[in-house]
Each structure stands twice: as C-alpha cells, then as structure tokens.
Amino acid sequence: MKRLGIKILGSIVSVIILLQTNMYVIAVESTSDLKDQQSAINNEKKEAEDDLKEVQAQKSETVKQVEELSTQISDYETQIEELNGQISALNTKIEESEKKLKKAQEDYTKQEKLLEDRLVATYEAGETSYLDFILSSESITDLISNYYLVTELATNDTELLEKIQKQKQEIEQAKKELEANKQQLATSKASKQGITTQLQTAKNEKNQQVAQLSEDEQKLQQRIEELRQANQSIDSKIKAAQAAIEAARKQQLQQQQKQQQQQQTSGGASSGSTSSGATSSSNSTNTGTSASKGFVYPVPSGYTAITTGMYYSSGSYHGAIDFGSGGINGQPVYAVADGYVVTSERLNGSYGNYILIAHYNGLYTLYAHGQDGSRTVSAGQTVKQGQQIMRVGSTGNSSGPHLHFEVRLSPGLYSNRVNPTAYL
Helix, strand or coil, rough: CCCHHHHHHHHHHHHHHHHHHHHHHHHHHHHHHHHHHHHHHHHHHHHHHHHHHHHHHHHHHHHHHHHHHHHHHHHHHHHHHHHHHHHHHHHHHHHHHHHHHHHHHHHHHHHHHHHHHHHHHHHCCCCCCCCHHHHCCCHHHHHHHHHHHHHHHHHHHHHHHHHHHHHHHHHHHHEEEHHHHHHHHHHHHHHHHHHHHHHHHHHHHHHHHHHCCCCHHHHHHHHHHHHHHHHHHHHHHHHHHHHHHHHHHHHHHHHHHHHHHHHHHHCCCCCCCCCCCCCCCCCCCCCCCCCCCCCCCCCCCCCEEEEEEECCCCCEEEECCCEECCCCCCEEECCCCEEEEEEEEEECCCCCEEEEEEEECCCCCEEEEEEECCCCCCCEEEEEECCEEEEEEECCCCCEEEEEEEEEECCHHHHHHHCCHCCC
C-alpha cells in the first residue's frame, strides 16, 4: 500500500510539473506572438505616419509652388501694365515729335523762301552795295534814314540766317527724338510680348499644380485667385481716383489748419474738436472700440476677436484679418478713421459687398463680405472715424458671417497689404 501511495503521489507531482511547464511554454509563446504583432502594428503605424508626412509635405510643397506661381503671375501682369503705360507714353511722344518735326519743316520752308526772295532781290539790284546806297543820300536826314534802313536790312539778313540754322538744328533734333522713341517703342513691345509669353507659361504651370491640390485646397486657391483678380480691378480704380484722393487729403489738411488757427485764436476753447484719425466725429453713429494707434476697431466691442490672421491654416497668404465671433452677423461695420471712399460696390465672388477707404495719413482700409443692401456710403464721399458704413455679412466667397479687414500702405494697391494688427 505504502509503495502504491508513493507511486500515485509521484505521478501526481509529475503531472503538476508537466502542466506547469506546458503553461509556461504556452505563456511564453503567447507573449512572443503578441510582441511580434505589436511590433508589426508599430511598423505599419510608422509607415502610415511616414506616408502621411510625405503626403502633407507634398501638399505643402504644391501649395507653395502655386503661391510662388501666383506671385510670378502678379509680377508679370504688373510689368505688362507698366509696359502698356510706357507704350502709351511713347506713342504720345512720337505723335508730339512728328507734329514738332512737321512744324519745324514748315517754318524752315517759309524762312528758306524768304531768304531766296532776298537773294533774288539782291541779285536784281546788281552791284549796288550798302555803301553806295548810303553815299547816294541827298541830305543829312536822307543819310540817317538810309543808314537806318541798311542797318535794319543787315540785321534782318543776319537774323534770317540764324533762324534758318536754328530750324535746321530743331529738325535734326526732332528726327533723332522720333527715331529714339520708335526704337524704345519697339523694345517695349518686344518686352511685353516676351513677358506675355512668360505669363501664359506661368498660368499653364499654375493650372497643372492646382489640379494636384486636394478639393479643400482647390477651393481655397480659387478664393485666393478671385481675390487677386478682384484686386486688379480695385487697383485700377485707385489709380483712376488718385487725383480725387489727393484733393480730399489737401482739403482735409486745410480744414485741420483752419481748426488749429481757430483754436489758437479762441485760446483753446475748441480744443475738444475732432482731428483726423484720432477721435470720432460728433456725426459718427458709433465710435467703435478704441485702438492704440489712431484707428478704432471696425466692429463693435465684444466682436473684436480675430478668427483668421494674415495666413490661412494651410499656410497660404491671406493678407488680411477676419473678425468672425459668434453672433457677429448683422453687426455694424465702422470706418476706422476719417477718409475718402474710393470704392463701394458688390462683387459676385471674392469680396462680395466691400468698401475701400483712403485715409489722410496715407493708409487705406478695405472692409468685405458685408450684407446685401447694408452699404451706407458711396465712392467719392468722405467719412468720419467710427461712422457706420455697412453691416457684417457673408456675401462673396465667404464660408460664414465675418468681416474681412485689410490695411494697405500708399498707394493702396493689392501688393501694399500689411498686417492690420499693427494699427489696431
């Protein structure tokens, strides 16, 4: 019995040891498999992350290339516009030179005819000289008279010869100017043709790059392109209105000087009067929120949070700031300082309802995406700081109600945009 019990006990112990060993082996094998799977997953994750980074880098590079091409296109268009101006100016110069040449030739022909007539008269008079004419005088009075006539004739002959010589020189100079202008015109036309070809090449390349962008990036790029094209039109209007803008600035300066003289005369009694770009006018509907550098905010207090800065989240250049706080739709938009309204209109795309104001300190401000029917000022009007000019909306290429706000340096063109936060 005792031996049997020992055998049974030994068997049980052996079974237990065997079971433990197998469980250990299974546990080790399971842990190893899990580690292998984890490693494989980590590798796949890393590969996916690397692929994502590569895709993002490619997208970023593509967007960057599109932006560079857009800048090139703008540069080419600016050069073409400048060359068109040069060509127009040269055509005017050529026309003036041709008129000048024609007149000089006509004058030369007249003077030449006078000289010929004078020579013929001298020939027909024979060998008679000025001295003979004087000595033939019958009295002292006649002598003086004849001497005066001879002197006048000699002077006229000399002046006639000098005038003819001068006209010859003028003709030669006019011919040289005309030839130089024509050569310069040919050079400008050739340059324009070359730049036009480069422009078309850049546009084609840009279209190819844009086609590679994602749908969201393409929409953003379309928005940027619409803004660029809209601003070409705005730039033209600014240039056309430049004389009126300067006149308004001069008038404002005169008003300021008059106010200062009145203040000095009255001993400072009117010291609380408004000065341009400093405080709001008594005619203003609201002063807006005060800014630290002369401009008030273009939106009411409580809506001054900036939702988009000078760059979009994709890295593309925005060139403005957006005020888009919740509930901003329909809120008033204020002129940030006294100024002259250059443009107030609606564009179907891009800016929608927008207003461009020239300020008397040389800065320009642009307000966009206003509600339809909310614009209260027109081109050519003057506005006061804090005056309501429209209401916040979402017209044009806009993803939601917000105010698109730009600040531009003189002369107020699209390429002169600067960060508005430096002035607010």
